[in-house]
Amino acid sequence: MKINKCFKHAFNMVLHSKLRSWLTILGIVIGVAAVIAIVSMGEGMQQTMNAQLSGLGGDIVTISPGFSRGGGMFLMRGGAGGTSGGAQATDKEIVLGRSDLQALKGIPEIALIDTNIRGNVDVSYLGKKGKVSVTGVDQKVWSQITTLTIKTGRMLDSADQNVIVIGGRLASSYFDKPVGINKMITIEGSAFRVVGILDDQSTNIYMPIQMAYQVIDDKTNDVYDSLVVKIKNEDQLDEVIVKIDSKLMIARHVTLKNKDFSISSRKEMQQTRADTMSAINTFLLAIAAVSLIVGSVGIANTMFTSVLEKTKEIGIMKAIGARNNDILLIFLFNAAFIGLVGGIIGIILGTILSGLLPSLVGNLPIMRGTTIVSMNSIIMALSVSVSVGILAGIIPAYQASKLKPVDALRYE
């Protein structure tokens, strides 16, 4: 029998199939729908994340004292990721100082260097007190290096002294009354004028580093908590990082073995987050795969019963000239069709589901309400469901093809 005829008969078998076959198809539908919905959620997260990170600070490198040997990834303040807990920024022995700064200045690819210190300080505004984080920055370069953006007011300026830029939440809701531009906030007893409010949700305060040395406890002049550099050409990021690494090792008289500083970049962070994302995706996919496997067991079961049910017809077909191969192909195609039909319905259902998903799971910050059903996941779901159908159908189809005609005919 010609292949297309086997196809036709297999298709008719699905059309004339009983409720049970449709229940089997439902198993595949659920599996495929789950895969589509989950993958769309993953891709949505990925896109949100890329949008959050891309283009921003790809040319920024941060150097911090302390080195984590396990993961090689320095734990950024407030950042996620990094498993070894190797941040040693508070270790008094290891600091970044003037010599490190000099070493960095000798690298021609570096455009700007910002020196940072950080600490927690007591603040008060109109009688309301609190403790927040202060970052001292080199106000001459800070505005060109930072990825933060201003909502109202301005960034710090080279001539600035007793002025600060504050985080969005500190301005809006941290104190009893909102803090506006040109208001005075008292920090460790000294008054600072607010010149800018950031477009974020933080309670951080940024001030010129010379002022920060005065208000933050236990800080020595020319000792920094981190150095932030902006390189001239983003494409050279990797080379510059290598260069910084070797220069600093020489300046600090350390080798790879006792290295006491860490270099991190946005790109690296992006990579780490991407790795985390793909781990989450893999996990979710594994769950969805289980439902597909359950679906395929359903197909196998239906195929076995269907072979039993069709035993007599197999006998008839053999009596009128069907070859083993014809029977094999008809049943294999039938199984593939069940997979295909289940796959198509599953994709439709999964797409609908992925549209509903954002409102179901709530507005996760990482998802921002986007799910994306990509062509890739559709093609993948279809090919998986069809191959699942074929795999589940192979043994029953083979058994059907090997039936002895006389035995099959006698079957009632």
Add this chain to the structure above:
Amino acid sequence: MDSHKTGIKENDVLICLEDVWKIYQMGEVEVPALKGVSVEIKKGDFVAIMGASGSGKSTMMNLIGCLDVPSKGRIFLKSQDISKLSESDLASLRGNTIGFIFQQYNLIQSMSALENVMLPLEFQEYKDSDAVKRAKEILDLVGLSDKLHHRPTQLSGGQQQRVSIARSLASDPEIILADEPTGALDSVTGKEVLNMLHKLWKEHGKTIIMVTHDLNLAKYAHTTVELKDGEILRIFENNKVN
């Protein structure tokens, strides 16, 4: 015998059974269904196989039709030893050379009359247009040209058996095997079916082998083989020339 009139080729043996045994294994017990049957069937003959229930008629039919293999002995079809043929050779032999008519019609329920008749042609890889044309012709021959698109459940028993006859003729086989073709029909319809077989034998030169219980129906045949307990009791030619 008037061989000229009946179209039997005296020297042309189409089917030959040589000391054929069929033993069924029922757990511990062996059930011999055929015990050393030897018979020659000539091309163009109309053979009735008779015998009591359980005498081995269907078993013999299945062996002749290559649906089963003997436990012992050899079967020749057109001088070929069928035990030497591969599965797919047997399949095409069944498809090209033999047409089956069953007591229970054995039509495929989900297919229309036309599709049922086309099925053997599809296995022989006929072109679609040829298969449709041929199937329509044969259904016309059995008087069902107005029932092409009826499903078996929408047809009477006699009509179903005529579809099944049409199906057996589809690929124009030399041999037609009919196991109690009238067993499920009333006597009038049964006679119609028999007349049809007789016509196929007489006018189309088919070799027909038919199992029947009914002596009256056996009279349509030219040769009668009588089985008893798996052995041939006697073979005789009908004295009333058809």
